[in-house]
Amino acid sequence: MPASLTCYHLGFGLADLGTAPPTTALLCGAPERARQIALATDGVFCIKPLSENRGLHSYLATLDKRLPLLVATSGMGAPSLSIVVNELFALGVRRIIRVGTCGSIQDHVKTGSIVISQAALCRQGAADDIAPPEYPATADPFLTVELVTAARRLGLDHHLGLTASVDTFYEGQERCNTSANPHLLRRLQGITEEYRRLNILNYEMEAGTLFKMAGVYGFSAGCVCGVLADRVAGESIVPGRKDMAQKNAIRVALEALRTPVCS
Numbered sequence: 001m002p003a004s005l006t007c008y009h010l011g012f013g014l015a016d017l018g019t020a021p022p023t024t025a026l027l028c029g030a031p032e033r034a035r036q037i038a039l040a041t042d043g044v045f046c047i048k049p050l051s052e053n054r055g056l057h058s059y060l061a062t063l064d065k066r067l068p069l070l071v072a073t074s075g076m077g078a079p080s081l082s083i084v085v086n087e088l089f090a091l092g093v094r095r096i097i098r099v100g101t102c103g104s105i106q107d108h109v110k111t112g113s114i115v116i117s118q119a120a121l122c123r124q125g126a127a128d129d130i131a132p133p134e135y136p137a138t139a140d141p142f143l144t145v146e147l148v149t150a151a152r153r154l155g156l157d158h159h160l161g162l163t164a165s166v167d168t169f170y171e172g173q174e175r176c177n178t179s180a181n182p183h184l185l186r187r188l189q190g191i192t193e194e195y196r197r198l199n200i201l202n203y204e205m206e207a208g209t210l211f212k213m214a215g216v217y218g219f220s221a222g223c224v225c226g227v228l229a230d231r232v233a234g235e236s237i238v239p240g241r242k243d244m245a246q247k248n249a250i251r252v253a254l255e256a257l258r259t260p261v262c263s
Ligand SMILES: O=P(O)(O)O[C@H]1O[C@H](CO)[C@@H](O)[C@H]1O
Pocket: 028, 029, 030, 075, 076, 077, 099, 100, 101, 102, 169, 204, 205, 206
């Protein structure tokens, strides 16, 4: 990509990334989480905010003044993530860790803990524009080992397993009591129980498409999410769990980058 070009959606280009452009990105659904990582996390030094175009807050940073890091926002859902990831790849990013939040659908996966996704059941329309539905949505195994090792080292309650990535927070995750739409399509009624029996751990809305893009484009992707909803007990976000869940997901991602065991 020519240095003079600005990515249309991200709102910055290679010329903004200095002489050693980051090849690693942390990608959050929420702009506040990107801001928190870049501006209020031990060991992360923000070189400069890059853009807030369309609410996609991005920062140029380093980890421990050593590893160049892009901290970016994907927005919610796969269509937005696909645009952001496409443009990050064009800028030379080759390793992406999604640092997200999720809802647990298993009794043993408690709120406040974290889930590291080894692969995703990808029920996402955007991903079908990139690869066929049956194309595997898998995380980079080495990066995933780094995330699990980091969680262990930090002594955090964590789970490694399968994630369901879907397009909607309400209908697609079988919410009808807390949704403005109480009518669920027949094919979605009972879907959470079905996924539970398939040993899927959690619901979120981006990992599957990220993993498929990683396979097709040729980059390394991982995903760590803090659990803030207990979908065995109910539909709502559990108050008071969000901060800890997010903080733990951030800690795991940074620790994985800090102390790699696979390379
Ligand atoms: O907290 P983030 O990273 O946005 O992730 C989760 O939260 C959003 C829904 O509330 C979706 O984007 C879902 O994947």
